[in-house]
Amino acid sequence: MRYAPRSEPFFSRNAWIALGAFAMVTLVIVPALYVFVPEGDPFHVSAYTVTLAGKIMCYCIVAVAMNLIWGYAGILSLGHGVFFALGGYAFGMYLMRQIGREGQYQSDLPDFMVFLDWKAFPWQWTGSEHFLWAAALVVLAPGLLAFVFGVFAFRSRIKGVYFSIITQAMTFAFMLLFFRNDTGFGGNNGFTDFKRVLGFPITAPSTRAVLFALSAIALVGSLVLTRYLIRSKVGRVLTAIRDSESRLMFSGYNPLWYKLFVWTLSAVICGVAGALYVPQVGIINPSEMSPANSIEIAIWVAVGGRGTLLGPLLGASVVNGAKSFFTQSFPEYWLFFLGLMFILVTLFMPKGLTGLAARILGRFK
Amino acid sequence: MRARLSAFLLSILYMLAVAPAQALDPKVVSKLASDDSAARLEAIDQLAASGEEAALTLLQALANGEVQVTPDSRVIIVSDQVLDAVTLTPIASAPDEYEAVILNNRMRARVDSAIGALSLLSPDRATRLASAKAVETTQDVSLLPLLERAIDKETDPLIRRSLEHTRAVLDLRSQDPARRLAAARVLGDSSQARVRTFLLQLLEKDSSGTYLETDADVRFAAQAALESVERRLAFSDYFGRIFSGLSLGSILLLVALGLAITYGLLGVINMAHGEMLMIGAYATYVTQQVFRTHFPGALDWYVLAAIPTAFFSAALVGMALERTVIRWLYGRPLETLLATWGISLFLIQLVRQIFGAQNVEVANPSWLSGGVEFANVVMPYNRIVIIGFSMLVLILMWLLLSRTRLGLFIRGVTQNRTMASCVGVPTGRVDLLAFGLGSGIAGLGGVALSQIGNVGPDLGQAYIIDSFMVVVLGGVGQLAGTVYAGLGLGVMSKLIEPHIGAVLTKILILVLIIAFIQKRPQGLFALKGRAVET
Numbered sequence: 001m002r003y004a005p006r007s008e009p010f011f012s013r014n015a016w017i018a019l020g021a022f023a024m025v026t027l028v029i030v031p032a033l034y035v036f037v038p039e040g041d042p043f044h045v046s047a048y049t050v051t052l053a054g055k056i057m058c059y060c061i062v063a064v065a066m067n068l069i070w071g072y073a074g075i076l077s078l079g080h081g082v083f084f085a086l087g088g089y090a091f092g093m094y095l096m097r098q099i100g101r102e103g104q105y106q107s108d109l110p111d112f113m114v115f116l117d118w119k120a121f122p123w124q125w126t127g128s129e130h131f132l133w134a135a136a137l138v139v140l141a142p143g144l145l146a147f148v149f150g151v152f153a154f155r156s157r158i159k160g161v162y163f164s165i166i167t168q169a170m171t172f173a174f175m176l177l178f179f180r181n182d183t184g185f186g187g188n189n190g191f192t193d194f195k196r197v198l199g200f201p202i203t204a205p206s207t208r209a210v211l212f213a214l215s216a217i218a219l220v221g222s223l224v225l226t227r228y229l230i231r232s233k234v235g236r237v238l239t240a241i242r243d244s245e246s247r248l249m250f251s252g253y254n255p256l257w258y259k260l261f262v263w264t265l266s267a268v269i270c271g272v273a274g275a276l277y278v279p280q281v282g283i284i285n286p287s288e289m290s291p292a293n294s295i296e297i298a299i300w301v302a303v304g305g306r307g308t309l310l311g312p313l314l315g316a317s318v319v320n321g322a323k324s325f326f327t328q329s330f331p332e333y334w335l336f337f338l339g340l341m342f343i344l345v346t347l348f349m350p351k352g353l354t355g356l357a358a359r360i361l362g363r364f365k
Numbered sequence: 366m367r368a369r370l371s372a373f374l375l376s377i378l379y380m381l382a383v384a385p386a387q388a389l390d391p392k393v394v395s396k397l398a399s400d401d402s403a404a405r406l407e408a409i410d411q412l413a414a415s416g417e418e419a420a421l422t423l424l425q426a427l428a429n430g431e432v433q434v435t436p437d438s439r440v441i442i443v444s445d446q447v448l449d450a451v452t453l454t455p456i457a458s459a460p461d462e463y464e465a466v467i468l469n470n471r472m473r474a475r476v477d478s479a480i481g482a483l484s485l486l487s488p489d490r491a492t493r494l495a496s497a498k499a500v501e502t503t504q505d506v507s508l509l510p511l512l513e514r515a516i517d518k519e520t521d522p523l524i525r526r527s528l529e530h531t532r533a534v535l536d537l538r539s540q541d542p543a544r545r546l547a548a549a550r551v552l553g554d555s556s557q558a559r560v561r562t563f564l565l566q567l568l569e570k571d572s573s574g575t576y577l578e579t580d581a582d583v584r585f586a587a588q589a590a591l592e593s594v595e596r597r598l599a600f601s602d603y604f605g606r607i608f609s610g611l612s613l614g615s616i617l618l619l620v621a622l623g624l625a626i627t628y629g630l631l632g633v634i635n636m637a638h639g640e641m642l643m644i645g646a647y648a649t650y651v652t653q654q655v656f657r658t659h660f661p662g663a664l665d666w667y668v669l670a671a672i673p674t675a676f677f678s679a680a681l682v683g684m685a686l687e688r689t690v691i692r693w694l695y696g697r698p699l700e701t702l703l704a705t706w707g708i709s710l711f712l713i714q715l716v717r718q719i720f721g722a723q724n725v726e727v728a729n730p731s732w733l734s735g736g737v738e739f740a741n742v743v744m745p746y747n748r749i750v751i752i753g754f755s756m757l758v759l760i761l762m763w764l765l766l767s768r769t770r771l772g773l774f775i776r777g778v779t780q781n782r783t784m785a786s787c788v789g790v791p792t793g794r795v796d797l798l799a800f801g802l803g804s805g806i807a808g809l810g811g812v813a814l815s816q817i818g819n820v821g822p823d824l825g826q827a828y829i830i831d832s833f834m835v836v837v838l839g840g841v842g843q844l845a846g847t848v849y850a851g852l853g854l855g856v857m858s859k860l861i862e863p864h865i866g867a868v869l870t871k872i873l874i875l876v877l878i879i880a881f882i883q884k885r886p887q888g889l890f891a892l893k894g895r896a897v898e899t
Contacts, residue, residue: 076699149879156883161634161698165833166879172830173875176868291830295706302703335714342707346700347693 010227019220026057026216031209047205050212054280056320057215061273063300063312064222069266070298071307072230073259074242075159079167080270081294082174083142087271088284089178090141092191093125094134095202095279099195111193112186122184131198138275139268146267150260159245168291178286190285197279208280215276219313222269227309229262238262239307299338302345305352314353389419391451397427397466398434406472410507413479416514419453421483426450428476433463440466475505482508485515485528493519497527502559506535530555537563542580549583553590556597556741564591598741605742606859612748612817614855615755619810620828621835621847622762623803629779629841630799633691633701634833637709639825641804644682645675645811646820647716650725665730668812675808682712683804687797709825716822724821733816751813758809763844765802775799779841838878840888849889 011019030053034045062084069075096110105114109121127133149170153163181187200207229235237258240248245255278284287293296319304315319341326334349356389412396408409427412420426432426442432450433443439460440450447459468476482503484496493515500508512532519525529551536548549567552560567578567587578584624638649671656667686708694701729747736745766772774795777785786792814824831854839850854874861870882888 070699074699076702152879152883156886158882158886161628161632161702162837164699164702165634165830166837166875169830169834169875169878173868173872176871180866180868295703298703299707302700332714332718335710335717339707339709339711339714342710343690343704346697346704346707347690350697350700 008231010231019223023216023220027213031213034212035205035209047208050208051280052324054208054212054215055277056317057212057219058273058277058280059300059316059320060313061215061219061222061276062270062297063304063316064219064226065266065269065273066297066301067304067306067308067312068226068229068269069262070301071312072235072242073238073262075259075263076161076164076298077167077263077266078164078291078294078298079171080266080297081289081291082171083146083267083270084274084277085174085178085284085286085288086141086145087138087274088278088288089185089191089274090137090271091134091275092194092278092284093128093137093185094131095194095197096191097125097129098197098199099193102195103193110186110191112181112189116181124184135275138271142267142271142274143264146264147260150263154256154259154263168294171289171294172291175286175289175291178289186285188285190283191278192283192285194279194282202279202282211276211280215280218272218276223309223313225269229265234258234261296338299342299345301352303341303349303352305354308352308354311352311354318353389415389417389423389451394423394440394451395438397432397450398438398440402469402472405466406475409472409475409479413482414507414510416483416486416511418483418486421480422453423450424476424480424483427466427468428473428480430465430468432466434466435460435463478503478505478508482511485511486518490521490524493521493524494527497524497531501527501531501557503531503535506538509535530557530560534560534563537567542583545578545580545583546586549586549590553586553593555590555594556601557594558598561591561594561598564594601741602863603860604740606863607856608742608744608748610856610859611752611852612855613859614852615752616810616813616828617832617835617855618848618851619755619758619813620807620832621839621851622759622844623806624832625836625839625841625844625847626775626799627803628836630775631691631695631701631796633694633698634705634836635686635691635800635803636702636706636829637686637712638705638804638807638832639827639829640709640712641679641683641807641825642811642814642828643712643716643820643822643825644679645808646727646815646824647720647725647811648675648678648808649812649815650720650727650820653727665732668730668733668816671812671815672809675812676805677808679808679811680801680805683807684797684801686804687800691800692793692796713822713825720822722822724819727815727820729816745817747816751816754809754813758806759844759848762806766844771795771798834875834878836888838881838888840885846889 030045030050033043034047034050037044039046062080065083066077066080069077099110101108103111103114105111107114109118113121121128128137149167153166158166177183178185178190179188185191194202196202197207197211230239237248237253237255240253241255241258248255274284274288300315300319301312302315303319304313305311322337323334326337345352351358393408393411393415396404396411399405399408409424412424423432423442426444429444431442431444433441435441441456441460441463442448442450442453443459443463447456448454449456478500481496481499484492485500487493487496500512509532512528512535516525516528516532519528533548533551536544537552539545539548545567549564552564564587568584568591569577571577576584578587620638620642623641624635627633627635627638649668652671652674653664653667656664656670686705690704690708691701694704733747733750736743737749738744764772766775774785774790775798777788777790778792778795778799782792785795810828811824814820814828818824832851835847835850835854838854839846839848858867858870858874861873865873
């Protein structure tokens with residue numbers, strides 16, 4: 001929430017300890033328990049747990065990116081699902097190329113292209129067989145889209161709810177675009193049935209463990225980056241944009257470039273999260289771009305607490321945990337719960353769970 | 366007395382049925398009994414060419430599978446009574462054994478077109494018109510004599526024109542160049558797409574580059590006719606697109622009106638606005654069910670009763686939302702957006718629980734079914750009524766905003782809330798009423814939508830993003846912006862759609878809107894005055 005002055009340490013002692021513990025658990029303990037402890041042993045971590053935790057960590061990264069733009073710069077994006085999905089699709093293309101001839105039709109082309117009777121890869125797929133190009137695309141695709149969109153939107157000073165609904169229209173348009181078979185990304189079904197990544201079988205425990213650890217590293221990286229950013233001068237300008245853009249302009253700053261920078265950065269982080277998400281979950285399809293998905297990202301951040309470092313993590317974990325629980329046990333009540341969460345959190349918990357916790361702790365002091 | 370009268374009428378009817386005593390040619394009829402399907406086809410053609418009413422009766426019986434053959438090769442018709450196929454008189458001693466004349470697909474098609482052709486001579490205008498339309502697609506040259514006869518007898522200009530076109534299409538294949546020439550000239554005033562294909566055939570070349578049509582005059586006439594047909598087709602194409610664009614636009618207008626009012630007034634975007642549409646549509650459904658059980662006689666008029674029901678149910682829900690949620694988030698528009706999204710999820714799930722996840726069936730009353738044809742475009746009555754309805758709502762809104770005290774208050778609060786409050790405008794009440802009004806209009810949109818599309822829990826979601834775009838493009842605080850933006854977006858999408866498809870149209874329109882607000886960030890019509898950004 002508040003601007004962190006330079007005099008403050010980068011992280012407090014406790015924060016460093018927590019960070020170390022988190023790294024220890026995610027990089028060493030969980031992968032080891034999953035890969036080396038045999039199944040059936042009480043200490044074994046199941047593949048389901050690792051995948052679920054990996055998935056939630058990817059969501060956490062998205063929440064961190066959302067927090068960067070909404071929590072600090074006060075710009076509510078309802079289109080972050082697009083950046084997430086674009087990253088996912090970019091890496092998914094590489095994963096599709098890795099299937100090789102092991103698809104159902106034993107063709108060089110992915111199954112859906114054979115099905116559509118295509119003879120060659122369309123231009124969008126150029127170079128997607130190279131891991132490095134795919135990795136570059138993970139950053140470039142969401143980054144470029146965000147940059148171009150941002151230039152136009154911020155230049156004409158679209159802000160507030162106007163900006164939100166235009167981003168929503170953008171994600172809706174992209175969803176429709178990706179639903180088309182002609183777009184060349186598998187239409188309705190998207191990409192699935194991945195076999196390998198960098199030659200390693202994708203369902204092998206060791207591969208999963210590495211992907212899990214990579215998600216953890218990316219998450220920690222995004223947190224450190226956020227912290228670095230808000231301690232910097234840029235971070236100060238960003239919070240000023242949130243609090244009073246007109247005043248900032250009158251003081252001689254041009255908010256355009258700051259907004260554009262944080263907006264693009266946020267999109268790129270989302271893209272990376274998407275790229276890590278796809279190999280773990282094993283599927284990417286256009287429904288990731290549905291407006292409802294993007295707006296759910298906002299509620300993760302709101303539940304956790306906007307403008308705090310750890311709030312988004314907490315929110316993403318709590319909401320997605322609840323979602324897993326509800327959709328398995330009471331599927332018909334999930335939307336009620338989600339809807340009520342949107343209403344109650346905005347009405348009664350404007351600072352989210354972290355704010356609530358701080359208030360309760362404050363009482364005890 | 367009554368019984369005697371009806372007996373008399375019955376006997377007349379009987380006589381009429383039997384009266385065409387000019388019996389059919391027994392030789393032709395007996396061919397129907399043949400095992401050879403070519404012979405049977407020939408019989409059907411001859412029956413059609415005879416132009417007799419008795420032939421029509423026989424062919425209809427044939428189509429209904431009532432024509433039977435007895436072992437001694439006598440053709441009879443077995444329906445309520447047993448008739449002789451040649452004389453169409455009842456047979457006293459009905460045979461016990463008979464076998465149906467089976468039609469294969471080819472024969473069935475021939476019978477159908479023969480029935481159509483024979484109905485051309487019917488004394489009833491509606492029957493003749495229907496059959497003239499039905500034979501329009503025929504390729505059967507053997508119908509020509511019958512057509513000639515029908516054209517000679519025809520007095521109605523519309524039917525006559527249609528028949529002449531049909532004859533001309535058949536004449537295009539005539540051996541006689543003069544007939545072909547005349548036909549090509551006649552076809553010039555057609556406005557049908559299939560005529561274009563026939564005319565194009567006249568202009569085709571074979572592999573060596575010589576024209577298939579040898580006569581240069583005919584080619585010239587065909588070329589001229591083709592051009593005029595294409596001009597007319599292009600016109601009706603545009604007309605159709607503009608009509609469906611207006612229809613889409615008028616619905617967007619109904620949705621966006623309420624959105625623009627509440628956005629202008631409170632500065633919040635109500636994400637649950639689409640659900641007000643849904644509530645309106647479900648209110649229509651419930652009204653229909655109530656009419657079905659309690660006033661089945663007046664079922665046709667349930668839509669009229671649904672209008673106030675939908676308006677007030679949506680308005681009440683909207684006002685409840687304003688009081689319970691939106692009011693408390695005043696000054697926090699982004700949070701309001703999220704909270705109203707939550708409301709929308711909640712309402713969708715609630716409706717799913719009450720009415721089920723499937724679409725419910727809302728029927729068009731009879732006076733909204735069907736349509737009127739103009740320039741080859743069928744305009745359904747329900748869409749025409751919806752366009753008129755939204756114009757009516759628009760006028761009422763305009764009157765309300767410009768002529769009433771509430772309207773004055775709404776405009777005042779939209780322009781400057783603090784000032785309005787200072788001079789004694791009860792802003793809280795105005796907010797509440799305006800929110801109710803906006804929601805109610807969306808409810809009316811729901812009534813309109815229920816008449817042209819499916820009614821399901823997700824109904825509102827499909828329109829909400831488009832209507833946001835209307836608000837973005839139109840600007841707020843003035844009706845004119847919403848009207849131009851709503852109708853403009855509707856017509857524009859329908860004009861672009863045939864060229865690049867619906868999805869790319871949506872994307873293109875979004876790009877255009879973003880490009881447009883580079884120039885005019887406040888939308889088409891911004892409020893003049895010193896509106897300070899806060």
